[in-house]
Structure formats: structure tokens, C-alpha cells
Amino acid sequence: MFFLNVIGTAAFSISGALTAIRKELDFLGVIILGTITAVGGGIMRDILVGKLPPDAFVDPIYAAIGCLTAMGVFFYVYFHLRGYRKIWGIGFQKIVLYADTIGLAVFSVLGVQVGFDVGEGSNCFLTVFLGTITGVGGGLLRDILAGDKPYILCKHVYACASMAGALTCTLLWNIIGKETSIIISVVIVILIRLLAIHYKWNLPRIKNEY
Secondary structure, eight states: OHHHHHHHHHHHHHHHHHHHHHTTOOHHHHHHHHHHHHHHHHHHHHHHTTOSSOHHHHSTHHHHHHHHHHHHHHHHHHHOHHHHHHTSHHHHHHHHHHHHHHHHHHHHHHHHHHHHHTTOTTOHHHHHHHHHHHHHHHHHHHHHHHTOOOHHHHSTTHHHHHHHHHHHHHHHHHHHOHHHHHHHHHHHHHHHHHHHHHHTOOOOOOOOOO
16 A cells, blocks of 8 residues: 555656646746645545544655655756656646556545545445545646646546546455455556547537637
């Protein structure tokens, strides 16, 4: 679980840091956006279940990982012009989307685990909600702070993939065990996201055409 947490934290921090660089934020801005993206969903989840202060403040190792990852991204782009060019345009979008996908998959199932840890495993609605808010919360804060339209509202079935993974994990938890259900659910989220990105799947919307 620690390994999964590290992967999810680093992945989300990368997406937050790259978004900050695209928005031309300064060094501190890159660190803040990267770290908030990494731990924001977990903070929201802990507040919902009454874990105060949230784990991100009690055990700041994940905040530190998010901070260091964001710093690494900044310095790499700052000192390597080729690296800067690689993340711009279409290439940039792909890196953010793939990093986001990994973070979303990992945190969606970790949120479900918290639901079981606090003794609410039988409450399917709560565990799925905790998984979803853990998965999408950091990205939501990132997009709001960066002044972008949140992915959760418009892009590639973002929240739906998180909910599908959280629901799968919840339903399989007591049937096939914790570890197996987590692995299957992570794969499901990643698969849905990759297919949605490749085929440009989006939920129906009403377009205002004037």
C-alpha cells in the first residue's frame, strides 16, 4: 500500500507541476500546484470520515514526495530546453493525461480502503464516494487553481472511470480479498481511461450553437 501511495502521489504531482509550468507559474507555484494535486484528494477524504488533522499533515511523507517530485519536474524543464519542448503541445497533454490516469487509478482504490478501515465497508455508497473523491479531488483542485475547466466535468469519462474502479473494489473486497480486488480495480480504471483517451470518449453534452 505504501508503494501504491508513492506511485499515485508522484504521478499526480507530475501532472500538477506540468500544468503549473504550462500556466507559467513560478517555482513556488509549481511546487504548490504539484503538492496540492498529490495530496488534495486524500485531505478531502479524511475530512469526510472525520480524520482530523488529515493524514497529509500527521504523516507528511506524501506531501514531501509530492513537493520533491514537483521540484524535480521544474528543474528538469528549467535546465533542459529539449525537455521543455517535449512537454509542450500534444506531447505535454499526453504526459499529463497518462500521469493523471495512474494517480486516478491508485487513489480511487486507496480511498475505498479508507472506507473499510473506518468500519464502513458495508456502506457501498460511502466507500465508492470516498474512492472517487480521493481519485478526482487533487485534479479538481489543480484545475481550479490553474484556471482550467475541471477534467471531472468534461474530459474522457474521468470521474466515471474512478467510480467504476471504486465500485469494483468495493464489491470484490470481501469476495476475493483486499490485494486482488485492488489490483483488478486499478487495471480497470487505467483501461477505461486509456480507451477513453485513445477513442476520445466523452459523456453526452448539450452544445450551445449560435
